[in-house]
Amino acid sequence: MALGLQRPWQVLAGLLLCLCIGRWAEAGKVLVVPMDGSHWLSMREAVRELHARGHQAVVLSPEVNMHIRAADFFTLKTYTSSYTQDEFDSLLMSHVHVHFERVHFLTLFLKAMTILKKGTLMFERFCEDLLYNKDLISHLNASSFDVVLTDPVYPCGAVLAKYLSIPAVFFLRSVPCDLDAEGTACPNPFSYVPRLLTTNSDHMTFFQRVKNMLYPLSLIYICRVSFTPYARMASELLQREVSLVDIFGSASMWLFRGDFVMDYPRPIMPNMVFVGGINCAHRKPLSQVSRSRELEV
Ligand SMILES: *[C@@H]1O[C@H](CO)[C@@H](O)[C@H](O)[C@H]1NC(C)=O
Numbered sequence: 001m002a003l004g005l006q007r008p009w010q011v012l013a014g015l016l017l018c019l020c021i022g023r024w025a026e027a028g029k030v031l032v033v034p035m036d037g038s039h040w041l042s043m044r045e046a047v048r049e050l051h052a053r054g055h056q057a058v059v060l061s062p063e064v065n066m067h068i069r070a071a072d073f074f075t076l077k078t079y080t081s082s083y084t085q086d087e088f089d090s091l092l093m094s095h096v097h098v099h100f101e102r103v104h105f106l107t108l109f110l111k112a113m114t115i116l117k118k119g120t121l122m123f124e125r126f127c128e129d130l131l132y133n134k135d136l137i138s139h140l141n142a143s144s145f146d147v148v149l150t151d152p153v154y155p156c157g158a159v160l161a162k163y164l165s166i167p168a169v170f171f172l173r174s175v176p177c178d179l180d181a182e183g184t185a186c187p188n189p190f191s192y193v194p195r196l197l198t199t200n201s202d203h204m205t206f207f208q209r210v211k212n213m214l215y216p217l218s219l220i221y222i223c224r225v226s227f228t229p230y231a232r233m234a235s236e237l238l239q240r241e242v243s244l245v246d247i248f249g250s251a252s253m254w255l256f257r258g259d260f261v262m263d264y265p266r267p268i269m270p271n272m273v274f275v276g277g278i279n280c281a282h283r284k285p286l287s288q289v290s291r292s293r294e295l296e297v
Contacts, residue, residue, distance in 0.1 A: 028146040029168065033072065033157025034059065036066045042257060042279050043151060043171055048073050050149075058145070060160075061145040062126045064077060064088045079136050081129045083122055091118055125230040127156035131163065131233055140164060147252075152179075155230040158247050163237050170251040173258065177216065177223035179274075182246025188265040194264055202264040 032047055047057045051073035053076040062081035063066040067087070070076040098111050132135065140162055149166045150157025153173055161168035174180070176196060181188035190213050193202035198215045200208045227244050234242035252271065259276030 005249065010251035027056065030055055031141065031145040031148045031160075032057050032059040033148060033150040033153040033154070033160055034061065034226060035070065036061070036068060038067075039153065040067050042173075043149070044071075045278060046149070046171060046255075051198060057149075057166075058143070060140075064126075066092065077136075077182045079130055079133055082125050088122070091122060092113070095119065100196060101264065104145075114188075115221065120226045122230075123154060123156070127154075127159070127230065127233060130242050131160060131237060137163070152248060152251070155244075155247050158250055159230050159234045159237070162234060162242070162247070162250055167252040167253060168250055169253045169255070171255045173256070175248070177219050179223070179227070179244065179248045180254065183245050184254070184269045184271070185249075186269045186272075191265075193266045202266075 005007075010208065015250055028102065030050055031046075032043070034043050039044055041088055042073050048071075050057055057074040059068065059074045059076050061076065061078050062083075063078040064081045064083050064085050068076070091267055094135070095115050098168055101108065103111075140160075145164070145166050148157055148164070148166050150161070150168060151172050152170045153172060159167055172180075174196075178188055180186070190195035192202045192204065194202060194204070195212050196219070198208075198212055200212050204212060230247060231242055231244045234247060244249070254269075254272040255275045256272060257278055259274050263275065
């Protein structure tokens, strides 16, 4: 008899437990490897929303950085880096200053290239500080994350995801040198997909198409300098040949902060989703002045 009375409570308790566990099972553990600067400011809003929906986010950053500060909607995990904050700041300032210098175009170009090389070397070092930090890697490995959220413009997160065998979600505005199309084997015809910096539209004359083919060649050197180190690191860590295309092809999902309202249409793959407008979370109402002007018009 007593047993009979106990049962409904046991059932209820079991049901409650299931409900609670069900709620937890829905929540994921997200490892975030951001690109510093404005890139992070966009990604931070996505992390805020993940937190609001019950997911846990851990943001990884070198202790030396620009914008990545602790907040109550994620756990910040920093690691020691081989650069000091002063070195980081001075490189950043030289990058800003070079654009205001009144020098010959060629001098400016060479200076900009030197700074670019120094900058990419710094980010490469940051990535080494992370990937070759045994304690940190084994801690991350033991934390069993469900997914890595990362901006592939800094491919360190993609390499980390491969190293830890965790699916990666790319969150980006764009990557240079059509590495997104190459990585996903996405059709990308020169005849009507306008290339970066060409100012072409999706309707091109013959000569515009020629320009569309020639412009990307100038970027190839920059992409090689900036991205090849990550393929080297991935090959070293995984002990097999890993190419850049492998790294860029490793994402489960691509979330593009764009929209075909603003960009020309182009072929995309089924795992590419456009989330343009995500940065407009804090819309401000029009001021009274601009509203009355609008009415006059
Ligand atoms: C992560 O842990 C698993 C299981 O212990 C192990 O097989 C794997 O090599 C580890 N990966 C890394 C990158 O340490």
